[in-house]
Amino acid sequence: MTKINGDAxxxxxxxxxxxxxxxxxxxxxxxxAARQLFIENGLEAVSMHRIAKKAGIxxxxxxxxxxDIGEICSVLLRDxxxxxLNELEHEVQLTPVKLPAFERLQSSIxxxxxxxxxxxxxxxxxxxxxxGKKQLTQFEHPFFQRLNMILFQLLQQxxxxxxxILIDPQFVATALVSVLSPDLYLFQxxxxxxxxxxxxxxxITLFVTGLRNP
Amino acid sequence: MTKINGDAxxxxxxxxxxxxxxxxxxxxxxxxAARQLFIENGLEAVSMHRIAKKAGIxxxxxxxxxxDIGEICSVLLRDxxxxxLNELEHEVQLTPVKLPAFERLQSSIxxxxxxxxxxxxxxxxxxxxxxGKKQLTQFEHPFFQRLNMILFQLLQQxxxxxxxILIDPQFVATALVSVLSPDLYLFQxxxxxxxxxxxxxxxITLFVTGLRNP
DNA sequence: TTAGTTTACGGACAATTGTCCGCTGTGTCA
DNA sequence: TGACACAGCGGACAATTGTCCGTAAACTAA
Numbered sequence: 001m002t003k004i005n006g007d008a009x010x011x012x013x014x015x016x017x018x019x020x021x022x023x024x025x026x027x028x029x030x031x032x033a034a035r036q037l038f039i040e041n042g043l044e045a046v047s048m049h050r051i052a053k054k055a056g057i058x059x060x061x062x063x064x065x066x067x068d069i070g071e072i073c074s075v076l077l078r079d080x081x082x083x084x085l086n087e088l089e090h091e092v093q094l095t096p097v098k099l100p101a102f103e104r105l106q107s108s109i110x111x112x113x114x115x116x117x118x119x120x121x122x123x124x125x126x127x128x129x130x131x132g133k134k135q136l137t138q139f140e141h142p143f144f145q146r147l148n149m150i151l152f153q154l155l156q157q158x159x160x161x162x163x164x165i166l167i168d169p170q171f172v173a174t175a176l177v178s179v180l181s182p183d184l185y186l187f188q189x190x191x192x193x194x195x196x197x198x199x200x201x202x203x204i205t206l207f208v209t210g211l212r213n214p
Numbered sequence: 215m216t217k218i219n220g221d222a223x224x225x226x227x228x229x230x231x232x233x234x235x236x237x238x239x240x241x242x243x244x245x246x247a248a249r250q251l252f253i254e255n256g257l258e259a260v261s262m263h264r265i266a267k268k269a270g271i272x273x274x275x276x277x278x279x280x281x282d283i284g285e286i287c288s289v290l291l292r293d294x295x296x297x298x299l300n301e302l303e304h305e306v307q308l309t310p311v312k313l314p315a316f317e318r319l320q321s322s323i324x325x326x327x328x329x330x331x332x333x334x335x336x337x338x339x340x341x342x343x344x345x346g347k348k349q350l351t352q353f354e355h356p357f358f359q360r361l362n363m364i365l366f367q368l369l370q371q372x373x374x375x376x377x378x379i380l381i382d383p384q385f386v387a388t389a390l391v392s393v394l395s396p397d398l399y400l401f402q403x404x405x406x407x408x409x410x411x412x413x414x415x416x417x418i419t420l421f422v423t424g425l426r427n428p
Numbered sequence: 429t430t431a432g433t434t435t436a437c438g439g440a441c442a443a444t445t446g447t448c449c450g451c452t453g454t455g456t457c458a
Numbered sequence: 459t460g461a462c463a464c465a466g467c468g469g470a471c472a473a474t475t476g477t478c479c480g481t482a483a484a485c486t487a488a
Contacts, residue, residue: 047473047474047475048474048475048476049473049474049475050474052438057437057438058437058438058439059438059439059440059475059476059477060436060437060438060439060476060477060478060479061436061437061438063475063476063477064436064437067476068475068476128345131342131397137397137398137400137401137404138397139397139398139401139405140401140405166419166423167419167420168416168419170406171402171408171412171413171416171419171420172416172420174398174401174402174406175393175398175416175417175420178392178393178395178398179389179392179393181392183345183351183352183353184351184353184388184389184392186351187351187353187354187388188385188388190351191353191354192384192388194385198385199385202382202385202386202389203389205380205381205382205385206381206385206386206389206420206421206424207420209380210420210424210425211424261443261444261445262444262445262446263443263444263445264444266468271467271468272467272468272469273445273446273447273468273469273470274446274447274448274449274466274467274468274469275466275467275468277445277446277447278466278467281446282445282446429488430487430488431486431487431488432485432486432487432488433484433485433486433487434483434484434485434486435482435483435484435485436481436482436483436484437480437481437482437483438479438480438481438482439478439479439480440477440478440479440480441476441477441478441479442475442476442477442478443474443475443476443477444473444474444475444476445472445473445474445475446471446472446473446474447470447471447472447473448469448470448471448472449468449469449470449471450467450468450469450470451466451467451468451469452465452466452467452468453464453465453466453467454463454464454465454466455462455463455464455465456461456462456463456464457460457461457462457463458459458460458461458462
């Protein structure tokens with residue numbers, strides 16, 4: 001029988017650089033089970049109990065690693081969202097003076113809408129679960145916190161570059177996050193039948209063009 | 215014993231004009247029980263089971279009238295929200311040309327924020343429950359639908375009065391509803407410590423002043 | 429090895445949501 | 459008054475979430 005780290009000269013338990021949970025085999029089994037159930041049954045039809053069953057572990061072992069389904073979704077989406085936010089951050093910080101801040105803001109909004117288009121449903125489920133348990137708003141989720149921060153920096157740059165501008169970057173950033181929420185995005189598509197492009201245009205008119213002409 | 219509609223010459227079952235549930239004594243008992251439990255235990259600590267117990271009725275009898283706690287909250291808030299929306303609608307439609315549309319828009323936003331300040335928590339709970347069950351977004355709740363409609367009309371008037379304006383009233387109305395959502399309001403107060411006045415100012419800067427200067 | 433300590437597994441359990449179904453009480457007709 | 463239909467009540471029940479605790483495996487030390 002092979003024991004984990006049981007070999008002689010067991011290497012020092014080095015901190016894992018990659019995604020932090022790479023060590024725990026249960027985590028992988030859980031994520032695999034969840035992925036599979038999501039595909040087979042749709043996002044809504046999957047329960048924590050079923051995930052535990054499918055992963056072949058007990059309820060408690062599941063809850064010890066993920067407090068709810070939203071957290072599982074978070075992790076399933078994390079690679080994508082991390083990459084996305086990193087790229088966005090990178091663009092904001094490393095395209096410093098090449099483009100006017102307004103144009104960087106516009107391009108960032110377009111990128112966010114692209115991301116929404118791909119992942120709105122999963123993001124929405126994350127939000128539901130996240131806000132459901134504690135007394136939290138969707139804006140307190142790490143994803144939206146970081147998005148808020150990035151947009152805030154952009155808006156600060158906009159105000160720094162623009163004369164006679166009267167906005168509060170912090171407030172506008174939060175409002176922008178709200179308008180970019182998956183909830184609103186899905187509503188626009190579902191009820192008003194708007195396309196990605198229409199939604200992008202509407203947001204840019206409000207938050208870029210609107211600020212631009214003081 | 216008095217039978218409901220059991221008298222001779224029973225009058226044709228006329229549609230009830232007042233709040234529709236006025237007939238059913240169970241509804242009153244349920245609402246009383248809910249009100250009391252909400253006060254005693256806080257919004258979050260109350261379950262459907264406890265409401266049924268407190269009202270002295272069975273689970274099914276409760277569910278036959280209210281599909282979830284959100285619906286109970288809706289009804290508890292309905293008098294207030296109906297009155298509020300009626301007033302808002304009235305002002306929008308009957309203050310036609312006395313004030314410029316921009317100023318009516320501003321005043322309406324202020325009124326909505328006042329309402330949020332009073333009822334944000336209840337509204338938020340309604341939203342949670344409403345969106346939780348079916349695949350619905352908060353914007354599909356009747357309250358927000360009607361608010362959306364009112365703001366849409368206002369924004370149409372704004373565009374009619376203003377030259378060179380380039381907004382899509384339907385889109386802006388929905389964005390405005392999003393920024394006026396209880397979720398965002400509570401977040402602003404809780405995390406950023408903003409006052410009602412600061413929030414009002416921020417929204418008006420974005421959605422009134424921003425549009426005003428094309 | 430053995431004894432003692434610690435970790436953490438997993439099933440049982442409580443609490444909640446929402447549904448089902450047997451039963452009772454009322455109304456209708458003879 | 460009695461037979462019958464039937465609307466509606468309420469408790470039991472399934473499904474889900476989240477927690478607790480007895481127990482077994484793993485690690486430490488002699």
